[in-house]
Amino acid sequence: MNEKSVDRASLTMLQHAAKERLETAWDRWEAQQPQCGFGQLGVCCRICNMGPCRIDPFGREPKRGTCGADADTIVARNLVRMVAAGAAAHSDHGRDVAHTLILAAEGKGGYQIKDPAKLRRIAAEFGIAPNGHTDQQIARELGERGLAMFGRQEGALDYIKRAPEARRNTWQRLGIVPRGIDREIVEVMHRTNMGVDCDYKNILMQGFRAALADGWGGSMLATDFQDILFRQPQPIRSRVNLGVLKKDQVNLVVHGHEPALSEMIVAASRDPEVLKLAAEKGATGVNVAGICCTANEILMRHGVPVAGNFLQQELAIITGAVDLMVVDVQCVMPALAGITNCFHTKLVTTSPKARMPGVEHIQFSEEGAYRIAKDIVTRAVENFVRRDPKKVNIPEDATDLIAGFTTETVYQFLGGRYRATYRPLNDAVMDGRLRGAVGVVGCNNPNTVHDHGHLALTKELLRNDVLVVTSGCSAIADAKEGLLQPEAAFKYAGAGLREICETVGIPPVLHVGACVDNSRILTTLVAICDEGGLGKDFSQLPIAGSAPEWMSEKAVTIGFYCVASGLLTHFNTPHPVLGSPGVTRFITEEVEGLLGGKFLFEPDPLKAAGAILNHIDQKRAELKLKPPMYKPVPVSV
Ligand code: SF4
Ligand code: MSK
Numbered sequence: 001m002n003e004k005s006v007d008r009a010s011l012t013m014l015q016h017a018a019k020e021r022l023e024t025a026w027d028r029w030e031a032q033q034p035q036c037g038f039g040q041l042g043v044c045c046r047i048c049n050m051g052p053c054r055i056d057p058f059g060r061e062p063k064r065g066t067c068g069a070d071a072d073t074i075v076a077r078n079l080v081r082m083v084a085a086g087a088a089a090h091s092d093h094g095r096d097v098a099h100t101l102i103l104a105a106e107g108k109g110g111y112q113i114k115d116p117a118k119l120r121r122i123a124a125e126f127g128i129a130p131n132g133h134t135d136q137q138i139a140r141e142l143g144e145r146g147l148a149m150f151g152r153q154e155g156a157l158d159y160i161k162r163a164p165e166a167r168r169n170t171w172q173r174l175g176i177v178p179r180g181i182d183r184e185i186v187e188v189m190h191r192t193n194m195g196v197d198c199d200y201k202n203i204l205m206q207g208f209r210a211a212l213a214d215g216w217g218g219s220m221l222a223t224d225f226q227d228i229l230f231r232q233p234q235p236i237r238s239r240v241n242l243g244v245l246k247k248d249q250v251n252l253v254v255h256g257h258e259p260a261l262s263e264m265i266v267a268a269s270r271d272p273e274v275l276k277l278a279a280e281k282g283a284t285g286v287n288v289a290g291i292c293c294t295a296n297e298i299l300m301r302h303g304v305p306v307a308g309n310f311l312q313q314e315l316a317i318i319t320g321a322v323d324l325m326v327v328d329v330q331c332v333m334p335a336l337a338g339i340t341n342c343f344h345t346k347l348v349t350t351s352p353k354a355r356m357p358g359v360e361h362i363q364f365s366e367e368g369a370y371r372i373a374k375d376i377v378t379r380a381v382e383n384f385v386r387r388d389p390k391k392v393n394i395p396e397d398a399t400d401l402i403a404g405f406t407t408e409t410v411y412q413f414l415g416g417r418y419r420a421t422y423r424p425l426n427d428a429v430m431d432g433r434l435r436g437a438v439g440v441v442g443c444n445n446p447n448t449v450h451d452h453g454h455l456a457l458t459k460e461l462l463r464n465d466v467l468v469v470t471s472g473c474s475a476i477a478d479a480k481e482g483l484l485q486p487e488a489a490f491k492y493a494g495a496g497l498r499e500i501c502e503t504v505g506i507p508p509v510l511h512v513g514a515c516v517d518n519s520r521i522l523t524t525l526v527a528i529c530d531e532g533g534l535g536k537d538f539s540q541l542p543i544a545g546s547a548p549e550w551m552s553e554k555a556v557t558i559g560f561y562c563v564a565s566g567l568l569t570h571f572n573t574p575h576p577v578l579g580s581p582g583v584t585r586f587i588t589e590e591v592e593g594l595l596g597g598k599f600l601f602e603p604d605p606l607k608a609a610g611a612i613l614n615h616i617d618q619k620r621a622e623l624k625l626k627p628p629m630y631k632p633v634p635v636s637v
Contacts, residue, residue: 005311005450007480009242009397013315016393022342024314025333029446041579042075048194057579069198075580076200077192079556080207082575084188086557087210089330090516091150091181091218092353093258097225098146100260100366104229105140110264110370113139114231122224126158139228146221152180157217162522164529166537167566171212174594176205176564178213185210200583208564208595215561220519226297230263233300233404233513235413235506240479242312243398244305245321249287250278252380253307253316256328257514259297261350261364262290264373265326266302271374278381286377291316292331293472293514300404300513308480309451309473310551311444314339320391324380328364329354331443331552344386348376401484403475403511407523413504422531424504429542430533432629433496435465436616439521439562441474442547442555445573451477453548453572453605458483460609462508464632465494466616469524472515474548483509495630518558521545522565535623539566539596542619544612546570548605559599563587566596568615570608574601 004026005011017024038044038054045065046052053065055074064070069077104111113119116135123130123138126145130138149157156177160168171177178184188210191197197206227233245251252269254262268274269286278286289307290298298304307316310331316322317339324346325336337356340347349355350364350372364372405413411422428434440458444450454477458468462483470478482488489501493508501508512520525538534541545562547555550571562569577583592598602608620627 003449004446006452006455007241007450007477009395009480010308010312010315010450012395013242013318013393017315017318022318022339023335025311025335026446028335038579040576042078042576042583043071043579045069045074045077047077047192055579067194071580072200072582073198073203075577075583076203079575079577079583080188080203080210081192082553082556083207083211083560084185086552086554087181087214087218088185089554090214090222090557091185093329093516094181094218094222094225095147095150096258096260096366097222097229098143101139101146101225101229102143103366105136105143107136109366109368111229111366113228115228118224118232119228122228125162143225146225149217149221150181151183153183154179157181157213159216159220162526163216163565164526164537170595171564174205176209176212178209178217181213181217184213200580201586204583204586208560211557211560212564214557215519215522215565219516220522222516223513223519226259227406230259230301232408233406234409235402236300236303236404237400237402238299238303238305239398240306240401240476241397241399242307242316242319242395244287244289244307245316245319245394246285246287247321247392247394248283249285250281250283250381250384251322252286252288252377253291253322253325254288254294254298255291255313255325256332257293257330258328259294259301260366260369261326261328261373262294262298263301264369265377266298266304268370268374268377271377274374274377274381277378278384281381281384283381283384286381293516294328296403296472296475296511296514296517300511305398306476306479309444309476311446311450317343317345319394320388321394323383323387324348324376326350326376327354330554343391344383344388346379346383348379350376397480399480399482401479401511402486402507403479403484405469405506405510405512407520407527410510410524411527413506422527426528426531426533428496428500430625432626433465434467434500435496435613435628436542436544436620437467437469438543438612439469439471439518439545440548441471441515441518441545441558443473443549443551444477445549445551448549448572448603451480451549454478455481455483456605457546457548457609458509459492460606461612462492462497463494464609464613465496465628465630466613467497467500468509469512469521470509471512471517471521475511478509479511483507484511494632496628515554515558525565537566537596540619540623542616542623542625544568544570544615546608546612548572548608563591563597563599564595568597568600568612570600570602570612572601572603572605572608575599
C-alpha cells in the first residue's frame with residue numbers, strides 16, 4: 001500500500017477503500033498493466049482510415065505507415081496534438097473569463113470588478129486609454145480585446161511584448177511568434193492531418209508556437225482577467241488535506257478549474273438563507289472545500305480549505321462525508337459517477353462541455369451565476385440529512401498553509417511597502433545566498449508514488465538553497481507536507497534560503513495558484529530580467545521548471561512553453577516520444593541550440609534534482625556569479 005502514496009490521509013483512505021472493495025484510479029491503473037508499448041512510445045497512428053498503423057520500435061518492418069509516414073513524423077504529430085489539446089483547454093478557460101469580464105462590465109450575472117487597479121494597469125498594457133472612462137467601460141473594451149486575441153490572424157499576441165526583447169527576437173527568427181490563440185491550435189491540427197507536414201522538426205516548432213499561444217496568451221489572459229474580476233490574491237492562511245472535511249457541517253466539494261462557478265459557490269455558502277436551512281437540517285455550517293485547480297483558485301482569494309489534489313478526488317468521496325461534489329471542466333475522473341453511487345454523495349456537472357451519463361446536470365451560465373450557485377449549495381444542504389454516519393471516515397490529517405503569492409506580491413514582500421522591487425531577490429542570487437529558483441508544478445499520476453516526486457524533488461532543491469515556486473496539484477502536495485509554512489524554512493531550507501525566508505517572512509515554497517497561473521511564473525521572470533544583473537533573457541537565468549508526476553496533456557503544453565521560453569524543463573516519465581530517436585534527440589538536446597531550453601526526462605526525483613542543480617550552476621558560471629555561499633545541509637530527504 002505504501003508504494004501508492006506518501007500522504008498519510010490518502011493511505012488511510014486507500015486502506016479503507018480496499019476493505020470496502022471500492023475501486024480507485026490505482027486499481028484501474030493496475031488493471032491496465034502492461035500498458036500498450038506502441039502508445040507509450042508514440043508510434044501508433046490512427047489519423048486516417050488507411051490505418052491504424054504502427055511502427056516497429058526495434059527498427060524492423062514495418063518502418064512506415066500505409067502513407068509512408070515514419071516514426072519521426074508519427075511521434076511528432078501525436079506529441080503536438082497533445083500540445084494543441086492542452087493549449088485548447090487552458091485557453092478555452094481564458095475565453096470564458098474574458099466573456100465573464102464583459103458580463104461584469106454590463107452588470108450581469110452578479111460579477112463585479114473587484115480589482116479596478118489591476119484592470120487599469122492591464123488595460124494600459126493593451127493600449128486602452130483610461131481618460132474619463134468608467135471601470136465598466138474599460139472592462140468591456142479589455143474583455144473584447146481579450147476575446148479578439150483568440151481569433152487574431154496576423155501579427156503577435158498582445159502579451160508577447162511582455163517577454164524580454166532577446167526572447168522575442170528568438171521567436172521572431174524561428175518564425176514561432178504566436179498570432180492568434182485559436183489560429184495556432186488550428187494550425188497544429190491542420191499540419192498533423194494526413195498528408196500535410198511530415199518534417200518532424202517543422203511539426204515540433206508549430207507545437208512550440210501553439211504552446212506559446214497558451215502560456216503567453218490564453219493562460220496569461222485567464223490569470224490577469226481573473227485577478228481583475230475576483231481580485232488579485234494576497235498571501236492567505238488556510239488548511240489542506242482530507243481532514244478539512246467536517247463531521248458536523250455540510251461538506252460541499254468543488255472540483256475542476258474555472259473560478260467563475262466556485263467563486264459564486266463560496267458566496268452562496270455564506271448566504272443567510274442557506275445557513276438557516278443548514279441549521280434546520282442539523283448542520284453547524286456549510287463547509288466548502290476544493291480539489292485540483294479550482295481549489296487553488298478559491299484558496300488563494302478566500303482561504304477556502306483544500307481537500308486534496310488530483311488523485312484524492314475519489315478518496316474525498318470515500319470519506320462518506322461529502323454531501324455534494326460539483327464539477328466544471330478538466331481533471332474530473334469519469335469514475336466519480338460510480339464512486340458517488342456507493343455513498344449518499346450527490347454529484348453535479350455544470351458545464352455544457354463536460355457532462356456525465358446518469359449524473360445530474362445543472363447548467364451553469366455566468367448570466368445566472370449566483371442563482372445557480374445557491375441552488376447547488378441548497379441541494380448540498382438538503383442532502384446532508386442523507387449522510388450515513390456509519391459510512392463516515394474522515395482522516396484527521398490537515399495541515400496549515402500560506403498560499404496566494406503573485407508577481408506583484410513578491411515585489412512587495414521583497415522590497416517592502418515603500419520600495420517594491422525584485423532587487424533583493426536578484427542580489428541574493430548574485431551573491432550566492434540563493435542558488436537559483438525552480439517552478440515545480442503539475443499533476444499526480446498512479447504510475448508513480450502519489451506526491452513523492454513533488455516532495456522529494458522540492459526538498460532536495462530547498463536544502464540546496466533553491467527557491468521553489470509551485471502551482472496546481474504540486475502546490476497541494478507541498479501544502480500537505482507543510483512546505484507552504486514559513487517554519488518549513490528551518491526544517492528544509494539550506495542556510496542561504498533560510499536567511500531570506502526568515503528576513504522576509506515567506507515560506508521556502510511559494511504557492512502561485514492554479515495551472516493557468518504558471519503564467520505568473522513567466523511574469524515574475526520578466527521582472528527578474530528587468531531588475532538587472534542576471535542576464536537579459538530567461539535562458540541565461542539559473543532557473544528551471546519541473547512536472548515530477550505529470551498526467552495531463554496540459555502539462556505537456558506547459559512544458560512546451562517553458563522550453564520555448566528558454567527553460568530546462570524536467571518531466572519524470574518521458575512524453576510518448578521514445579519510438580522516435582529523432583524527436584527525442586530534438587526535444588532533449590538539439591532544441592537548446594534554438595530556444596535555449598530543452599526537456600529532461602528523469603523518473604528519479606533526486607537524480608532530477610541533481611541534473612537541475614548542475615544546470616543552475618552552469619548558468620551561474622556563464623553569468624560569472626559568485627559560487628553558492630553555503631554548502632547544502634547534510635540531511636537527505
Ligand atoms: Fe497510417 Fe499514414 Fe493514415 Fe497515419 S496517416 S494512419 S501512418 S496511413
Ligand atoms: S489540476 S492539470 S491534475 S496539476 Fe490543474 Fe492538477 Fe494537473 Fe489537473
